[in-house]
Amino acid sequence: MDNFAFYSPTYFAFGHGAEAQAGSLVRRFGGSRVLIHYGGGSAVRSGLIDRVKSSLEASGIPYTLLGGVKPNPRSGLVYEGIDLCRRERVDFVLAVGGGSAIDSAKAITAGAVYDGDFWDFYSGKPIENALPVGTILTIAAAGSEGSPDSVITLEDGMLKRGATGDAIRPRFSILNPALTQTLPPYQTACGITDIMAHLYERYLTNTPDVEVTDRLIEALLLTMIHEGPRVMADPDNYQARSNIMWAGMMAHNNSCGVGRTQDWNSHNIEHELSAKYDCAHGAGLAVTLPAVFTYVMEHDVMRFAQVAVRVWGCQMDFAHPEVTARAGIEALRAFLISLGMPRNLADLGADPADIPELVRVLCRGNGRNGAISGFVTLTEEDCANIYRLMV
């Protein structure tokens, strides 16, 4: 196990009606003027935004609103939010929504206290200061409710890039599984896929002797395999939603990823798909993960055999571990398809003729120099081969 620091100071309020705590939690964590940042109309139509407003009013906290966050959140709205925070002297940003609203809110909090262009943070500059941010989660997926990460798409060039820093970790996150019951099945499935991807990205490590984090990751994958089909068959199942929601947070606050190298190449490869085709991130991952794993499997066959046996219940082929390893990857693929996820680039609306351009932006954009590093360092040729496996 490698040396590490772990710090996850977010306060989690979990359960039925937890959004009623919004006002008292903003107060507890030092907010006095709030920007409520949210996405489309569903948070309004469901009455959630009204309940949040009522909770803030009951605590005597003035607020201003900025809606309109889209999936794969864009830089334009971030600039708007930064201006609004400064103009209204906002001192706390409350994101209401999924990973997109939360990531956009995090970008706003970092940008609002920074003299330069907030995109600097998405080009490698460490985030050291930010306004405090809280979240009310409406989809279990991105894990942004407990993470120090944010991913934003720069409209100029459609570059999708991430930033990180403890300063943008939510001070509190409100997790009410009932808020996710009205999600369309496709979005629920995208969320399940994203959570499983966060687990696999941590599982693919080159650090030896990491039994405790291996086992924790496997535990969360087993949870998703158990609860995923249950929630797809019965979207109102509060208990299945609850297990998925906590697993989604635990999958990404890094308690199961400490002390080990991680991969994240599947995310990098997928980001080009959702940036260019505006497909759902989870849908892009469903196509990406099996392709990447098939391509890199030989790098550590026993690791893929381990997850196949421990998580997917495959029989170990002791004479041919690669058979077991491959069976685990195919079990993942079949599971994602069973949730209704796409199978290939065509299902995502992507054109194989674009592969050279996808590879160029992936491996040459934003300061990269021809390869992406992770579990296996992937050259431009490797990345092209992986995209071709998705055809």
Place this chain on the structure above:
Amino acid sequence: MDNFAFYSPTYFAFGHGAEAQAGSLVRRFGGSRVLIHYGGGSAVRSGLIDRVKSSLEASGIPYTLLGGVKPNPRSGLVYEGIDLCRRERVDFVLAVGGGSAIDSAKAITAGAVYDGDFWDFYSGKPIENALPVGTILTIAAAGSEGSPDSVITLEDGMLKRGATGDAIRPRFSILNPALTQTLPPYQTACGITDIMAHLYERYLTNTPDVEVTDRLIEALLLTMIHEGPRVMADPDNYQARSNIMWAGMMAHNNSCGVGRTQDWNSHNIEHELSAKYDCAHGAGLAVTLPAVFTYVMEHDVMRFAQVAVRVWGCQMDFAHPEVTARAGIEALRAFLISLGMPRNLADLGADPADIPELVRVLCRGNGRNGAISGFVTLTEEDCANIYRLMV
């Protein structure tokens, strides 16, 4: 899953030489005058206390020392520490040691800012304020490095009782697995037992539909089963020590215990043993756990069968699940004995003739009225029967 709040804001610095960060971490978390609180001579002899002093000096932080914490830490030293903190205007307590030093330090931090008797907190009064506390852990066991809990023994009557509150959660904890390499094998085994007990206490729940936390608990138990024998065979194994150390923290910061009722009757029953006979808490638990589980198994046979199959690798006897459930309990017992743990009351130096007195203090002491509640509510007769199973 039940509604819950989860808050674990401790900063963890993990790895080789992490104790060198003591000074900068005290500074980061607001300390300017430190009480270093520790146990016996081993922390001094090993040079650890000197390294901690050097780190504080390098950060320009004055300190005072209070050693002498014993296993099953006593109220007397807590009163002494409270006086010392007030006299020296200490604003940060740094515990160096295991659960005893940390629990004693937590009691001091709560008592130092309270006008009444600190024992009030161990008699049910919530802890709302405390000086900040940090820890440098030297044994993976109690999980106090990441928990809001403290257990102290009142010398007047030898009552062993717990207190809890977010105010006594450590601001930071330094976890260097190498510091645990010099532990005597018996203490290492006691620590492993204590960690497994924290997991079982959470596993025994009456809350249905808690797949995610079931799986997380199982993951940590599997880790202990893998790493325990490895570290007993090779005490210098840094990697095995690392996996155990992180599992010990995760077992008790409650990330795997949220949203579910928990048991804690095994701890209650054991506390009378270590309070009366001053045996190691882990050793007492090794005798207690199989007895309690055997006694309460019928309350939920399938739960015991589940842990038997998923954790201990038992074959499921579908016609007779109680056979599987019992096999899992026996596997636990055999595992603990294989680590060198005691088998019965005699091994602990306890006298079966004392059982009526143990039961009286357990079920009637400190405001209890004849029973202890948990996974199963246990009457005085039940508790006596359980102690008799340990003979």
